[in-house]
Amino acid sequence: MIRLATxxxxxxxxAVLRHSVERLTALFERMIADGLIxxxxxxxxxxxxxxxxxWKIITELHRENRFVRGINLARNVGHQNAIMAGMxxxxxxxxxxxxxxxxxxxxxxxxxxxxxxxxSGSDIVYGVKxxxxxxxxxxxxxAQAFYKLQSSMGVESVYNHADFRLMTRxxxxxxxxxxxxxxxxxxxxxxxxxxxxxxxxxxxxxxxxNSKYTVRKMFALAIxxxxxxxxxxxxxxxxxxxxxxxxxxxxxxxxxxxxxxxTAVPGWSSLILSIWLVGGFILVAIGIVGxxxxxIFTEVKHRPLYHIAEILE
Numbered sequence: 001m002i003r004l005a006t007x008x009x010x011x012x013x014x015a016v017l018r019h020s021v022e023r024l025t026a027l028f029e030r031m032i033a034d035g036l037i038x039x040x041x042x043x044x045x046x047x048x049x050x051x052x053x054x055w056k057i058i059t060e061l062h063r064e065n066r067f068v069r070g071i072n073l074a075r076n077v078g079h080q081n082a083i084m085a086g087m088x089x090x091x092x093x094x095x096x097x098x099x100x101x102x103x104x105x106x107x108x109x110x111x112x113x114x115x116x117x118x119x120s121g122s123d124i125v126y127g128v129k130x131x132x133x134x135x136x137x138x139x140x141x142x143a144q145a146f147y148k149l150q151s152s153m154g155v156e157s158v159y160n161h162a163d164f165r166l167m168t169r170x171x172x173x174x175x176x177x178x179x180x181x182x183x184x185x186x187x188x189x190x191x192x193x194x195x196x197x198x199x200x201x202x203x204x205x206x207x208x209x210n211s212k213y214t215v216r217k218m219f220a221l222a223i224x225x226x227x228x229x230x231x232x233x234x235x236x237x238x239x240x241x242x243x244x245x246x247x248x249x250x251x252x253x254x255x256x257x258x259x260x261x262x263t264a265v266p267g268w269s270s271l272i273l274s275i276w277l278v279g280g281f282i283l284v285a286i287g288i289v290g291x292x293x294x295x296i297f298t299e300v301k302h303r304p305l306y307h308i309a310e311i312l313e
Contacts, residue, residue: 002115004031004041005069005094007086008102009079010058011048017057020104021065029070036115042093044069044087045102048074055113062312069093070312076296077306080221084165085306091172093313098166102167106164110199114166122193123171126200127164157186157225164201170194181305182295184225227291234292244281 006024010017031037044060047055047070058070071089073082083099090097094119100106106127114125163185167175174192190196226233 001035001038002095002118003038003093004115005090005097006043006111007046007083007097007099008043008085009046009048009082009218010050010054010102011076011079011082012050012052012054013102014050014052014054014057016055016103017045017061020102021068023104023108025065025067028110031112031115034112036112041067041068041092043067044071044086044090046071046073047083048073048078048082059312068312070310071308072312074307074308074309079163079217081277081305083185084183085308087167087172088176089308089311091169091176094169096166096168097172098164100164105203105205106162107202107204110201114198117199118168119196120197120199121195122166123168124189124192124196125166126158126161126196126198128158128198129160129162129203130200131202139285156190158190158198161186161198165189179302180228181298181303182224182228183305184221184228187225187228223291224271227295233288237288240281240285243297244278 008020021043021265028041028043032039032041045058045061045068047058049226055070058068061068062070064206071086073085077085086097087097088183096115098111100108100111110127114127117125167189171189171192171194174194175189178188178191180188
């Protein structure tokens, strides 16, 4: 029987918190009755600098519900850092941690399956989405594009897995040894290398409020993952440079030929087109290199990922 903690990052989640705690409480009590988890298991909610009443509600739930604990971050640090703060704090209290978003769109009935696989020897159990019918068409399309883009760029991750996963304390201790600041947990955790397994996760409709993962944030997360775990964009620049050199050589042959046979026609269209084309490529190349340099700039300062203002134990 393991002592379990669910860790849920919260940013402006006042609309769903009470409903989510009610559902998780019923699940916890059933799992305790079935002998799957210890009686002192818990659900940990990490307030990531919310601007609504999220922390007030977490505080009230902590007083009302014996399972609820809270972590209040000093400022908003983003979804990945908030998850990390919750996991690194909760690993001192429990044997295993399951990260799940506060809206509980992930299938909480997967949690007993995760615990059973953990007891069978798996240190990491991933929730893999097998159905996203509850998501909008735009969300489904962008999610698929997100995973395919990462795969094409050589990022090692679990396809159709977000941040719904179980990790044992041993896996969390190993994760703590990674000191990088540009956190992309979906790419970082598979590098740990311990025994892992998966469960099928069916996404449900959100109870209330709106998803905090907009298309813009998903795109930013994809860029962060690619530039944190892949060098392919840099090699793509080199290959593109070689391609432009070949094109330039072909144009040079054409120009010399036109001069010899007297068919050269003066004009500015080809010149302007070339300037825009090459200029655009240079700007894109500088931008990609700049992203990598920016990451180095962030890493070498070794600033803390988060500050915890208060813990409700």
